[in-house]
Structures are given as C-alpha cells and as structure tokens.
Amino acid sequence: MTALDAHSGLTTALRFPAGFRWGTATAAYQIEGAAAEDGRTPSIWDTFSRTPGKVRNGDTGDIAADHYHRVDEDVALMRRLGVTDYRFSVAWPRVQPTGRGPAVRRGLDFYRRLADTLLDAGIRPVATLYHWDLPQELEDTGGWPHRETAYRFAEYAGIMADALGDRVATWTTLNEPWCAAFLGYGNGVHAPGRTSDLAALRAAHHLNLAHGLAARALRGALPGSAEVSLTLNLHAVRALSQDPEDLDAARRIDAVGNRIFLDPVFHGRLPEDLVRDTASVTDWSFVRDGDLATAAAPIDSLGINYYSPAVVAAGASESPSPWAGAERHVRFEPAPGPRTAMDWPVDADGLHELLVRLRDELPGVPLVITENGAAYDDYADPSGNVKDPERVAYLHAHLAAVHRALADGADVRGYFLWSLLDNFEWAYGYSKRFGIVHVDFATQRRTPKDSARWYAEVIARGGLGEA
Numbered sequence: 116m117t118a119l120d121a122h123s124g125l126t127t128a129l130r131f132p133a134g135f136r137w138g139t140a141t142a143a144y145q146i147e148g149a150a151a152e153d154g155r156t157p158s159i160w161d162t163f164s165r166t167p168g169k170v171r172n173g174d175t176g177d178i179a180a181d182h183y184h185r186v187d188e189d190v191a192l193m194r195r196l197g198v199t200d201y202r203f204s205v206a207w208p209r210v211q212p213t214g215r216g217p218a219v220r221r222g223l224d225f226y227r228r229l230a231d232t233l234l235d236a237g238i239r240p241v242a243t244l245y246h247w248d249l250p251q252e253l254e255d256t257g258g259w260p261h262r263e264t265a266y267r268f269a270e271y272a273g274i275m276a277d278a279l280g281d282r283v284a285t286w287t288t289l290n291e292p293w294c295a296a297f298l299g300y301g302n303g304v305h306a307p308g309r310t311s312d313l314a315a316l317r318a319a320h321h322l323n324l325a326h327g328l329a330a331r332a333l334r335g336a337l338p339g340s341a342e343v344s345l346t347l348n349l350h351a352v353r354a355l356s357q358d359p360e361d362l363d364a365a366r367r368i369d370a371v372g373n374r375i376f377l378d379p380v381f382h383g384r385l386p387e388d389l390v391r392d393t394a395s396v397t398d399w400s401f402v403r404d405g406d407l408a409t410a411a412a413p414i415d416s417l418g419i420n421y422y423s424p425a426v427v428a429a430g431a432s433e434s435p436s437p438w439a440g441a442e443r444h445v446r447f448e449p450a451p452g453p454r455t456a457m458d459w460p461v462d463a464d465g466l467h468e469l470l471v472r473l474r475d476e477l478p479g480v481p482l483v484i485t486e487n488g489a490a491y492d493d494y495a496d497p498s499g500n501v502k503d504p505e506r507v508a509y510l511h512a513h514l515a516a517v518h519r520a521l522a523d524g525a526d527v528r529g530y531f532l533w534s535l536l537d538n539f540e541w542a543y544g545y546s547k548r549f550g551i552v553h554v555d556f557a558t559q560r561r562t563p564k565d566s567a568r569w570y571a572e573v574i575a576r577g578g579l580g581e582a
Contacts, residue, residue: 128576128578128579128580129514129515129518129578129579129580130576130577130578131517131518131521131577131578132521133577134528135528135529135530135577136199136200136239136483136528136529136530136531137197137198137199137200137529137530137573137574138198138199138200138201138202138241138529138530138531138532139193139196139198139201139202139531139532139533139534139535139551140201140202140203140485140486140531140532140533140534140535141182141201141202141203141204141534141535141536141538142203142204142243142246142247142290142538143203143204143205143206143209143246143248144158144160144176144179144206144246144247144248144539145176145179145180145534145538145539145540145541146179146180146182146536146538146539147176147179147180147181147182147183147206147209148176148177148178148179148180148181148182148183148184149181149183149184150175150176150177150178151177152183153209153219153221153222153225154209154212154219154221154222155206155208155209155212155219155222156208156212156213156250156251156252157208157250157251158206158207158208158248158249158250158251158306159247159248159249159250159251159254159258159299159306159307160176160247160248160306160541161175161176161177161251162251162254162306162307163305163306163307163308164176164306166308169308169542170541170542170543170544171542171543171544171546172544172545172546173544174539174544174545174546175539176539178556179538179539180536180537180538180539180554180556180559181559182536183225185559186228186229186232187232188561189535189536189561190229190232190233190236190238191236192535192552192561192563193233193236193238193535194236194237194238195563195571196567196570196571196574197571197574197575198238198574199238199239199574200238200239200240200241200285200529200531201233201238201239201240201241201535202241202242202243202287202485202531203229203240203241203242203243204242204243204244204245204246204248204290205226205242205243205244205275206222206248207244207245207248207249207250207271208248208250208251209222209225210222210223210226210271210274210275210278211250211270211271211274212250212252213250213252213253214249214250214252214253214264214267214271215252215253215267215270218274218278223274223278223279226242226275226278226279227278227279227282230242230279230282230283231282234282239284239285240279240282240283240284240285241283241284241285241287241531242275242279242283242285242286242287243287243288243289243290243346244268244271244272244275244286244287244288244289244329245268245288245289245290245295245325246290246291247290247291247294247295247299247305247306249264249306249307253267254307258300258307258309258318259295259296259299259300259317259318259321259322259325260300260311260313260314260317260318260321261317261321262321262324262401264321264325265321265322265324265325265328266328268325268328268329269325269328269329269331269332270332271329272286272288272328272329272332272333273332273333273335273336276332276333276335276336276337277336280336280337280338280341281338283341284340284341284342285341285342285344285416286333286337286341286342286343286344287344287345287346287418287485288325288326288329288330288333288343288344288345289322289325289326289329289345289346290346290418290420290485291346291347291348291420292319292322292323292326292347292376293319293347293348293372293375293376294348295318295322296315296316296318296319296322297315297318297319297371297437297438297439298437299315299318300314300315300317300318301314301315301435301436301437301438301439302435302436302437303435304437304542305541305542310435312393312396312439312440313396313397313439315437315439316393316396316397316399316439317397317401319375319376320379320399320401320402320406323376323379323380323406323407323410324406324409324410326345326380326410326412327380327409327410327411327412328409330343330345330412330413330414331409331412334412342415342416343414343415344414344415344416344417344418344483345380345414345417345418346417346418346419346420346485346486347373347376347377347417347418347419347420348419348420348421348486349372349373349377349419349420349421349469349473350368350369350372350373350424350425351421351423351424351425351462351465351466351468351469352365352368352369352372352373352424352425352427353365353424353425353426353427353450353465354426354427354428355426355427355428355448356428358429360428360429361427361428361429363429363444364427364428364429364430364441364444364445364446365427366388367388367392367438367440367441367444367445368425368427368438368441368445370386370388370389370392370440370441371389371392371393371438371439371440371441372438374386374389375389377476377477379407379410379411380410380411380414381411381477381480382411383407383408383410383411384407385399385402385407389440392440392441393439393440395440396439396440414480415481416480416481416482416483416528417473417477417480417481417482417483418482418483418484418485418486419466419469419470419473419482419483419484419485420484420485420486420487420533421465421466421469421484421486421487421513422457422459422486422487422488422489423450423455423459423460423461423462423465424450424460424462424464424465424468425447425450426447426448426449426450427445427446427447427448428445428446428448429444429445429446430444430445430446431443431444431445431446432445432446432447450462453505455489455490455491455505455509456489456490456491456492456547456548457489457490457543457547459489461489461509461512463509463512463513463515463516464516466484466487466513466516466517466520467516467517467519467520467523470482470516470517470520470523470525470527471520471523471525473525474520474523474524474525474526479526480526481526481527481528482525482526482527482528483527483528483529483530483531484517484527484529484530484531485531486531486533486534487510487513487530487531487532487533488506488509488510488532488533488534488549488551489505489506489509489510489549490540490547490548490549491503491505491506491548492548493506493537493548493553493564494553495553495555495562499562500562500565501553501562501563501564501565502564502565503551503564503565503566504565506551506564506566507565507566507569510532510566510569510570511569511579514530514573514578514579515579517530518578518579532551532570533549534549534550534551535550535551535552536550536552536554536561537549537550537552537553537554537556538550538554550564551563551564551566551567551570552564552567
C-alpha cells in the first residue's frame with residue numbers, strides 16, 4: 116500500500132536525498148525535570164510557572180518527563196526509532212546558575228554524558244544553547260531588554276563550546292527568538308510575563324545581538340568542521356484578500372514576525388518599514404553602531420520551526436498583543452481546514468511556501484526543519500496502545516511538503532520531528548501532547564505511539580510511500 120499524501124489521496128513513494136538528517140527534538144525545561152538538583156538555579160520559567168494563573172493547572176517543569184534521570188532509556192528509544200540526529204537544548208541555569216562566572220561541573224557533566232550516550236548509539240548530537248530558560252538572576256537585572264544579557268549569553272556560549280566542542284558538531288544559538296521577545300515581553304503569555312511593546316522590541320534586538328556574539332564565540336572555540344546555526348519560527352503570513360489594506364496587514368506581520376530577525380542576521384540591517392511601523396513605540400536608539408554587523412555573523416544553516424500558517428486582515432488585535440506596531444492595524448482570521456488540539460490549523464502548504472521563499476531570498480543558505488509536529492488528545496487504550504492517526508496524517512503531509520520544496524530547488528538538509536516525548540507544553544502545562552512517545556506523568560512510563568512506529572518506517576526507507 117502507498118501512503119497518504121498531503122491531501123489525503125494516494126501517492127507514489129517520495130524518497131529524500133542521501134545524507135538527509137532524520138531527527139527528533141526536545142527542550143530542556145520541557146523534559147529534564149531535576150529543577151533544583153546538582154546546582155541548577157531557577158530560570159524565568161521556574162518563576163513564571165509558580166506564579167498563580169500563568170500556567171494551566173499550576174503545572175511546573177520541576178519533574179517534567181524526568182529526562183535528567185532517564186537519559187539511557189530515552190536514547191534507547193531514539194536508537195530504536197533509527198533517528199540520525201537528536202536536537203536538545205542546554206538549560207543555561209544548569210551550567211551557569213547566575214548567568215555569570217564559572218560553570219557548574221555537574222551541569223556540564225550531564226550534557227557530556229548525554230552527548231556521549233548519543234554518540235555511542237550512533238546518533239548525532241545537535242545542541243541548542245537557548246530555548247527560553249533564562250537564568251532568573253539575569254532577568255532580575257533587566258533580562259533580554261537589557262543589553263548586558265547579550266554579552267552574558269556569548270560568555271555562556273563559549274563555556275559550552277569549550278565543554279562539548281569535541282562531542283557536538285552542530286550548535287544552534289537561539290530557538291525562536293520571536294517567542295522569547297514578543298510572547299515573553301510583549302503580551303506576557305510566556306516567561307517572564309512582561310507586557311511592553313518597547314521591552315519586546317529591545318529584547319528582539321538584543322537577541323539578534325546575542326546570536327551574533329555567540330556565533331563569534333562559538334567560532335573561536337570550536338573546530339573548523341563545526342556548524343553554527345539559528346532557529347526561527349518564521350510566520351507563513353497570508354492576507355485575507357487582495358484588498359490593499361489586507362495586504363498591508365500581512366506586510367506588517369511579516370516585518371515584526373519575520374524580517375525583524377531575517378534582515379539583521381542575513382543582511383545586517385533593520386527593515387525600514389518596521390522602523391516606520393514602530394515609530395510611536397521607539398526610535399530604535401538602543402541599536403548601537405556595529406550591532407547589526409555583529410548580528411550578521413555568518414552561519415552554516417538556518418533552522419525553521421513550522422506548525423501552521425496565519426491569515427490576517429486589516430483591523431485591530433486583542434490587547435495585549437505581541438505584534439508591536441501592528442496591533443491597531445491587523446486582526447487574525449481563522450484559517451480553513453482541520454485543527455490540532457492546540458486549535459492550530461493544519462496546512463502543510465505553508466511550510467512549502469516558507470521554504471520556497473527562503474530558497475529565493477537566501478540563496479546558498481542550507482535549511483533544516485528543526486521543529487514540526489502536532490498536539491492531539493492522545494491516550495493509552497486498555498491494551499496499552501496509543502493510536503494517533505491524525506498525527507501520522509499531519510506528519511506525512513508536512514514531509515510531503517518538504518519533499519515538494521526539495522523538488523522545487525530548496526536546499527533542505529534535514530527534518531526534526533517535534534517532539535520525541537510528551538512534555539511540559541509551556542503555558543499549557545501538561546494538557547497538550549506533542550510527543551510520538553506517550554509519557555504517563557504519574558509513573559514516567561514511556562509508550563511509543565503509532566506515529567513513532569510510522570516515523571521509524573519513514574527513516575528506514577528514507578522517505579514516504581512503499582518500501
């Protein structure tokens with residue numbers, strides 16, 4: 116039998132290039148637990164999750180999926196899947212508790228052991244330095260809106276490169292800086308929970324600066340063969356209609372959602388329309404001479420996180436909005452089609468659109484899908500099986516979109532499925548399940564879902580369809 120295609124029909128086999136990376140991805144605060152062990156101090160997410168009303172059911176990452184104590188078990192799961200790569204993040208407060216000064220050896224040893232266990236299993240470690248768990252002490256002195264945080268991040272990057280540079284070949288500086296800046300400081304639905312357009316824009320700039328400074332620090336400490344990357348959650352933005360006001364709404368979201376990172380990192384400049392759109396918020400005087408050149412430090416690949424598209428029209432967003440400079444001009448419309456448990460629309464064409472756009476705008480920059488997946492209301496049936504056909508259909512459709520982008524000339528080098536394990540899903544706590552491995556959080560029992568077996572078959576055959 117052939118597999119379902121992106122539109123639920125039938126398709127012939129779709130093979131991916133030799134050497135294509137097949138991976139899974141996780142994040143430290145979402146799976147590690149051990150929140151107060153071996154010298155780790157609170158991050159902004161520890162503080163935020165303990166603040167009443169911020170996280171569903173008052174959930175925290177104190178235990179999460181207990182990965183800190185279950186590395187061997189979890190790597191064994193990956194080995195059975197046949198993944199070639201595993202993308203994990205380092206908890207900054209686990210290795211540098213105050214965000215300053217020397218590292219904690221026990222924290223470094225955990226990541227050394229993780230990397231060694233992966234290598235022993237034939238799995239390539241891919242490290243992300245920042246997946247939102249800023250040390251609380253750095254937030255107390257200003258956080259990402261404060262310039263000094265960028266320099267502290269570069270110091271931390273150097274520490275990690277020195278400690279794991281002989282084990283990790285690919286280093287991602289930041290994961291989704293848009294979320295860190297605009298959900299953390301703009302509308303406050305993520306840690307640290309601030310609500311200020313100015314703070315969000317300052318944070319975005321200092322995250323760009325931090326990326327450039329860290330890339331430089333990594334280059335100075337890593338072997339020449341190491342890869343340095345950045346992961347962005349670029350928005351596939353569509354105007355509701357061809358009305359000029361709707362098209363301008365899409366332009367505004369593209370400026371503050373995409374080009375606020377793409378232009379500094381790849382062109383060493385700020386988007387002129389973004390500066391105009393945000394003139395009532397800031398004059399951007401916090402951008403100093405040389406900052407944009409630093410942000411544009413060369414990288415070896417760009418990571419893309421994609422889940423769903425956005426449809427926008429002229430109007431106004433609810434307040435507080437993360438869309439600094441656009442909230443009075445843009446409203447978001449429901450996209451057609453099925454939806455996930457997150458109420459996100461399922462539309463794989465948006466991923467193809469992004470990849471083709473980047474093919475045209477960033478020629479010569481290799482692309483990697485560093486997150487793609489879906490949450491559904493999974494449960495273990497009485498026989499212990501976890502059937503998740505909607506997730507299989509979602510993943511198939513999006514891998515087919517990646518294959519189509521490859522055929523259209525996009526230089527896509529790999530695909531990391533989000534996520535290996537059910538985990539702490541940020542402000543949703545444990546109410547949303549993205550994993551291809553079910554986690555019973557009461558017992559920490561791991562149960563591969565049908566999607567895990569499906570993904571293992573995809574990896575084994577090197578693509579979709581018949582073996």
